[in-house]
Amino acid sequence: MRYRLLTTVTLALGVVLLVDVLRVFLPAVITIFGQAASTPAELLGAFAFGWFLLALAAPALIRRVGARPVTLVAAVLLVVARLAVNGQPGGRLQLWLATAGLLAGLVWLAGVAAGTDRPVPGLALGLAVGAVLHTVLDTYRSAFFGDWPAWLAAVGVAGLFLAGQARPAPPAGAGGVRSWLLAGPALLLAGMVALSPAVARTATSYQFGLLRSDPADEVGVATVPLFGPAPLAVAVGGFLLAALAPPRRGAWRWLGPVALVGGTVLVALGRGELLLPAVLLTAVGLGACLASAGAADGRGDDGADEARTPVPGGAGQDPARAAGGASAPARAAGGGQDPARAAGRRGYAAVAGMLVFAVAAVAYYSAYDLGHPNAGVPVAVAALVAAVALARRPAPGPRSPLPPVWTAATAAVMTLLAAVASDELLSATNRDGPPETVRVAAYNVRMGFGMDGRFDPDALARAVAGADVVALSEVDRGWLLNGGHDTLDLLAERLDMPYVFAPAADPLWGDAVLSRWPLDAARTRPLPAVGAPTGAQALGVTVDFSEGVRLAVVATHLQPPPGEDPVVQARAVADFAVRYAAGRPLVVAGDLNTEPGDPAFAEFTRAGLVDALAAARPLPTSPADAPRQQIDHVFVTPGLAAADAAAPPGTASDHLPVAVTLTLPPV
Incomplete structure (x- = not known):
């Protein structure tokens, strides 16, 4: 199947918008719905998780109404909510705008999944672009403030996203379930560790601090970092190269899963000096696992290699109608599956992956209120991603979604953009002697x-x-x-x-x-x-x-x-x-x-x-x-x-x- 750049770019921009909405929704649940810790943690978790659970109805709605109208409406609502949040930085209205944006984003994701069988390039680019924007906008303005850099970024991303979404997507094959299942876990691991500019800066402040401190006295403190978020540039570049390049085969395909699980184990140890290698290992391992899952999807869900002839039922068509009109040869080309069934499986996989995101996020962060152990949560999510990546060997032949030159260029550009966002050096002075x-x-x-x-x-x-x-x-x-x-x-x-x-x-x-x-x-x-x-x-x-x-x-x-x-x-x-x-x-x-x-x-x-x-x-x-x-x-x-x-x-x-x-x- 030929790679389509427009589909990938549109998916990437949608991921950026969805992540931005999540960055508002999650803290709004704590600070606004939670009312300064006066709301029980169990109720907070139920409120947050319930919206992800509600999105399980999206694949059925798509099958009944059609993928294209549902996806377009959800995309418009996602953009409206995202821009509205930019102008409403606080209060209950912010909570409900972010909630509406989250639900619209989940429905949009299910709709795109129904018509896209090769999502890895779009998911990877979306996570990388989101990390770079988050860095350039100082980790907060893109979601909470209406100054001109924030509005420029938000309106630009939203406009390009809607323009791409209005174009019909190419027809989809029968694969893609594994890749879409990893969308939610990948978003969690990227946001918690691998592609977080704040975590990268903090990790650097443990390793390369500017302030003096006696090593005999210092125990796990962090000071002003010398290189700021610079490690994020390495993480973004490594993640993209691993995600967009052809996956390794044979024993080499274990390297990505091992790196991913190893990185999250370092996080689980809870030591600041291990945070920097954890970021880098998790980023490269996550990219490699996404590439392996995407290549395994190329075999189709029954293990047979997909034919090059596309099957109707993409985002631009109603999968149910496509199923009714598909010929026997077309079904055979799609791995022997009914296209509507394949579209539905991808939609449910995308929503199930986001449910994993919600469950893991609630399980990890609620521990600081409820007291249960949580160190194993990121490790368990990484193990799930690794298991899906290793569950089926990649399809034979090159599976790179981009030509090698495009892959290297994309990684280099993202790395450069992340590197230019550096910290200001802070000054400390003795003034003119000791003060009174x-x-x-x-x-x-x-x-x-x-x-x-x-x-x-x-x-x-x-x-x-x-x-x-x-x-x-x-x-x-x-x-x-x-x-x-x-x-x-x-x-x-x-x-x-x-x-x-x-x-x-x-x-x-x-x-x-x-x-x-x-x-x-x-x-x-x-x-x-x-x-x-x-x-x-x-x-x-x-x-x-x-x-x-x-x-x-x-x-x-x-x-x-x-x-x-x-x-x-x-x-x-x-x-x-x-x-x-x-x-x-x-x-x-x-x-x-x-x-x-x-x-x-x-x-x-x-x-x-x-x-x-x-x-x-x-x-x-x-x-x-x-x-x-x-x-x-x-x-x-x-x-x-x-x-x-x-x-x-x-x-x-x-x-x-x-x-x-x-x-x-x-x-």
Whole structure:
């Protein structure tokens, strides 16, 4: 069957739009439907999963009405929802627009699957283009903001997509089921690991950090990366070369599946220094598995090689009518299958693959609320992809969908585009000697999402404007569930502050310290879990004011057991902080989930620390829109005089920041 460029480009653009909608839908379920963790996790999962389950009706609708009208209508609705989301960055309307876009996208995917038996080139290009756009637009503007780069990208992609969708697709053969089944798992693995610019940047910050830190003290911290998202360029290029080149045969065909499973095993180990090889292995392995599945589809679903003569029933025709008019020779050419049945199988395979996406995403991320093990989820999805890729040997003869020159050129262009999106270098200065005072802020940023579900790093930066040292809690550096943003890097760019990050739940979620002065001697310690599902740690860093003047800062986010006070964790943090400071002035700051007078609060005062916010009490910080609880705190050693304590109002997170000016002791 001849390769058709228009079909592939249209599918690729549709994948970009669907992924963009998913990047809004998933965090909207958490922050808007979830109402700041007040909605049970089981209900959140049921709401998210239900829309994927509803899409199972799409293949039956396509068989009854016809693939072309259903696909066109779904494509238009997907575009309308995508553009509407761009102009509605928050609130319940955003949730329902994203939900409508998701359902339309799933129906569109089933319709395209019914009429396309060679989807691998389009799927691979779509995932690669989406990753590059996500990088160029700084991982967030394409889905949440209506500035001109976002509108230009959104309107351009949508226009080209609809223009291509309006053209009838070439007739389809009988294969394609395996490739379409892998669409959902490939989207999950690409978004979680392989083609995520935020994950690539975070992985680089573990390996190639710019800040100094004593190797004897450092345990798994990440600092400002030297190369930013540059590894994504290698990942995109390797993924495309593996996906679009002819698949390996014989024993060599095991290389891709082994690389894919191996990469996800490195992710499951939960070590930041293994994240970079995990990204690269997963990207190349995923591409190779897609190529193997596509080549195996060339044999037809019964194992027979497809004839070159196409069978009616593509996206431009009603499969049911095509089935009725197909001759016996035509059915034989399609591997002996009824074209309508083949189209239906592909449609159900595409939806089933997206169900795998939904189940795996819910199973993985709900663990941080429910406490069940989740490290094996990406490994299980990778094993499924590998098994499908190895289930049938490729069809004989070359199966490359593009000529070799086109394959190499496409990979090179995508690699170059990904490489040009680099980080800005952040500055840290000693100014003109040590300062007399330093403004310290603590802020639980809730992964960057405000009370209205809007992801707004500019609002986060305004909330802590004027601070010299900032301790952050609930920092997300690339979770697909939250849209794949590197919240810490985006905020650091706006504040022009370098940072140190310490993982808590996994290498992408934890706490951080940013400073206008150089940071040094980072050290992190895990805290006792005490029944809380989300991990917790204490991060110690030293702020170097020069001339021997230094300030020890410990950032943490206590995670109490349900209905209890985090006494055990508070005692562990206080003990760690005092030992880490070793007699230097000390600040302990963060979301401590305890109020003045509670036993956990008393652990800090018992360790000799002083409540730096005492003069401004009561100072409630949560929830941000109607604060009632005083759970965000700053403690200091007695030699640091505190003044001007405040909790600036705002709804850029579900907490208010707290800030206080500290007078440093004389040299």
